[in-house]
Amino acid sequence: MTEKPLIGLVQGDPAGIGPELMVKLLSDDAVRERANIAIIGDPSVIGRGESVVGHTIDRHHVSALERDQAAGQILHLDLAIEDIESVPLAQVSAAGGRSSLTGLETAFGLSANGIIDGICFMPFNKESMHLGGNPFMDEIGFARDYFGIDTAASEFNMAHGMWNGRVTSHVPMREVPDMLSEERICQSIELADSTLRLAGYDRPRIVVAAYNPHAGEGGLMGREEIDIIRPAVKRMQERQMQVSGPFPADTLWLKVRDGEYDVVVTMYHDQGQIAIKLLGFDQGVSLLAGLPVPVTTPAHGTAFDIAGQNKANLDPARNAFMMACDLAQGLSKAGGWYTQT
Amino acid sequence: MTALPRIAITTGEPAGIGPDLCVALSAMPNAELVLIGDEPLLQERARHLGLDPLDTSAGISIQHIGLAAPATAGTLDSSNAAYVLDTIRTAALGCQSGDFDAMVTAPVHKGIINDAGIAFSGHTEFIAELFDAKPVMVLAADTLRVALATTHLPLSAVPAAINHDSIVDTLTTLHEELISRFGIAAPRILVCGLNPHAGESGHLGREEIDTIIPAIETAQRRGLNITGPLPADTLFTPHHLKDADAVLAMFHDQGLPVLKYAGFGNAVNITFGLPIIRTSVDHGTALDLAGSGRANGGSLQAALQLAVQLANAAHSPSTTATGR
Numbered sequence: 001m002t003e004k005p006l007i008g009l010v011q012g013d014p015a016g017i018g019p020e021l022m023v024k025l026l027s028d029d030a031v032r033e034r035a036n037i038a039i040i041g042d043p044s045v046i047g048r049g050e051s052v053v054g055h056t057i058d059r060h061h062v063s064a065l066e067r068d069q070a071a072g073q074i075l076h077l078d079l080a081i082e083d084i085e086s087v088p089l090a091q092v093s094a095a096g097g098r099s100s101l102t103g104l105e106t107a108f109g110l111s112a113n114g115i116i117d118g119i120c121f122m123p124f125n126k127e128s129m130h131l132g133g134n135p136f137m138d139e140i141g142f143a144r145d146y147f148g149i150d151t152a153a154s155e156f157n158m159a160h161g162m163w164n165g166r167v168t169s170h171v172p173m174r175e176v177p178d179m180l181s182e183e184r185i186c187q188s189i190e191l192a193d194s195t196l197r198l199a200g201y202d203r204p205r206i207v208v209a210a211y212n213p214h215a216g217e218g219g220l221m222g223r224e225e226i227d228i229i230r231p232a233v234k235r236m237q238e239r240q241m242q243v244s245g246p247f248p249a250d251t252l253w254l255k256v257r258d259g260e261y262d263v264v265v266t267m268y269h270d271q272g273q274i275a276i277k278l279l280g281f282d283q284g285v286s287l288l289a290g291l292p293v294p295v296t297t298p299a300h301g302t303a304f305d306i307a308g309q310n311k312a313n314l315d316p317a318r319n320a321f322m323m324a325c326d327l328a329q330g331l332s333k334a335g336g337w338y339t340q341t
Numbered sequence: 342m343t344a345l346p347r348i349a350i351t352t353g354e355p356a357g358i359g360p361d362l363c364v365a366l367s368a369m370p371n372a373e374l375v376l377i378g379d380e381p382l383l384q385e386r387a388r389h390l391g392l393d394p395l396d397t398s399a400g401i402s403i404q405h406i407g408l409a410a411p412a413t414a415g416t417l418d419s420s421n422a423a424y425v426l427d428t429i430r431t432a433a434l435g436c437q438s439g440d441f442d443a444m445v446t447a448p449v450h451k452g453i454i455n456d457a458g459i460a461f462s463g464h465t466e467f468i469a470e471l472f473d474a475k476p477v478m479v480l481a482a483d484t485l486r487v488a489l490a491t492t493h494l495p496l497s498a499v500p501a502a503i504n505h506d507s508i509v510d511t512l513t514t515l516h517e518e519l520i521s522r523f524g525i526a527a528p529r530i531l532v533c534g535l536n537p538h539a540g541e542s543g544h545l546g547r548e549e550i551d552t553i554i555p556a557i558e559t560a561q562r563r564g565l566n567i568t569g570p571l572p573a574d575t576l577f578t579p580h581h582l583k584d585a586d587a588v589l590a591m592f593h594d595q596g597l598p599v600l601k602y603a604g605f606g607n608a609v610n611i612t613f614g615l616p617i618i619r620t621s622v623d624h625g626t627a628l629d630l631a632g633s634g635r636a637n638g639g640s641l642q643a644a645l646q647l648a649v650q651l652a653n654a655a656h657s658p659s660t661t662a663t664g665r
Contacts, residue, residue: 126541169537170537170538170541170545171537171545171546172500172536172540172545172546172547172548173496173499173500173535173536173537173546173548174500174546174548175546176496176497177496177497211496212495212496213492213493213494213496213592213593213594214451214493214593214625216495217451217452218452220451220452220455220462220493221462221493221494221495222494222495222496222497222498223495224495224496224497248594249594249598250594250597250598250601250602251601252598253598253601253602254601254602257602268537269537269538269574270537270572270573270574270595271594273537273573273574274573274574274577274595274598274599275598275599275602277574277575277577277578278577278578278599278602279602281578
């Protein structure tokens with residue numbers, strides 16, 4: 001892609017800070033400069049953001065999106081969501097959940113048809129999504145189902161240049177050990193490598209976290225390191241990836257914070273989430289990696305406590321938008337998520 | 342207490358950095374230090390590092406326990422495993438008998454002790470067994486204290502190891518010793534969930550519903566100020582931590598990494614639930630640095646200072662034991 005990518009900017013839950021973040025994003029010169037943008041949302045939701053921020057966004061309303069309309073103007077694909085206008089601020093609601101799901105599903109469809117190159121969505125509220133009919137534990141489950149993906153697509157996080165991919169995510173801790181396998185860990189390492197390459201890293205420096213305390217201490221406190229994690233790391237090293245580990249989780253994040261590695265592959269949800277939220281929540285981005293289209297979102301939630309107050313920090317949303325652009329261009333150049341390795 | 346507190350310092354794995362850090366200690370104006378270990382080894386390590394021979398008249402002395410085999414920096418030898426355990430036992434029993442007011446432990450190497458045919462999962466467990474006590478491992482930094490519901494076991498064994506009574510006991514010990522040792526009048530304790538998002542109402546695991554919440558309720562009925570279970574990635578943020586005196590984490594890597602990377606200052610390991618005071622460094626034996634002079638003594642210093650503080654507090658109940 002030599003031209004700018006076309007990014008679908010998807011409304012999240014209108015009860016939260018999403019509407020105001022969208023308007024702030026669309027008012028940001030660097031954002032408008034970086035990509036062509038199509039808003040995918042209900043007009044009343046953007047209107048809500050406009051009145052919070054006190055700024056109106058010039059945009060061209062369309063009922064069907066086409067690629068060549070996008071140069072030089074912001075497009076707005078109108079979604080009609082039942083009961084959306086009555087969604088109260090800062091409250092859980094089924095309509096708020098439907099808004100999130102419908103927006104994302106519409107964007108997936110547009111990307112599958114080659115119309116948009118990347119997706120950046122505003123925060124969802126999990127409880128509203130359950131009420132709104134989402135049967136999946138998380139967005140990645142929804143996306144995998146939509147695209148029929150059975151490879152290791154998974155959620156990544158990034159803050160201050162520290163990336164994190166997970167081998168397992170939204171599963172009970174009791175089930176994690178059975179899900180860990182050499183194959184699955186290899187897939188996660190490979191996904192980390194290809195994702196960072198798409199984002200512009202020449203040779204990503206990958207580090208793999210241990211599963212057990214003290215990395216099992218030679219098998220005294222668990223054998224996963226010896227039996228599956230180390231062999232997986234070795235296999236990926238043989239494929240010329242720059243990967244080290246497994247290292248104990250407590251000292252590993254120090255090295256990542258100090259810039260020794262670009263991406264950490266963690267074995268379970270909290271192993272990465274605790275660190276990355278504490279080290280960089282004010283900047284954090286979540287990415288659904290390994291799908292046919294890059295999908296990003298700010299790592300924070302709907303922030304009901306400050307919704308409608310024009311106080312929300314734009315940085316995570318701006319970082320998410322920029323990452324979607326970088327990956328969209330990387331993907332277009334590479335032809336697919338996995339082709340370089 | 343009129344005399345200065347006497348602090349026993351076990352010098353740890355002889356091939357590791359423990360001896361290096363111990364011989365580099367300076368005398369303290371407010372404590373008498375007793376290094377427990379092999380005297381020739383310690384003097385030799387001091388010479389090797391270019392330090393003056395230990396002047397035992399200046400507030401630091403050595404209580405000699407002999408090595409079984411000569412020790413080489415960086416090279417483990419399982420024949421010295423029993424020696425390492427002897428130093429710990431001597432210090433612990435010395436604290437119990439009143440010879441010492443507190444003990445500080447330098448790092449040992451679990452692997453080599455087990456290679457010697459002695460089952461050993463850590464200082465905390467070993468010392469607790471000497472006193473038939475239920476230990477609580479606590480890491481303390483300047484503004485944050487983290488206690489562990491489970492310590493050194495495979496992560497896959499953690500869900501089964503968490504039960505109602507052990508959580509209640511741990512919370513009770515934590516509450517009582519925050520009062521008696523740290524002088525916190527009404528401790529506020531946050532409890533982590535085990536599962537992602539603290540189980541998300543059972544969608545991501547049931548330990549919160551079946552075990553952790555009932556245990557918290559029991560502790561609350563006994564008057565403890567407990568909040569939780571909270572998702573660990575939410576709990577460990579400034580917003581929640583600012584109103585907490587301590588956190589109970591469900592497993593080792595849920596609680597300890599945070600202290601190390603988040604800039605809470607030097608973390609010190611303390612064992613609660615013992616009849617004695619024991620603190621420890623928060624690092625390992627660093628065999629590759631032994632004898633090099635490059636090992637950082639910050640953690641040992643911090644452990645030593647906290648031991649002195651706790652020893653003084655134990656002897657002046659008026660300034661601390663608000664709740665007793």
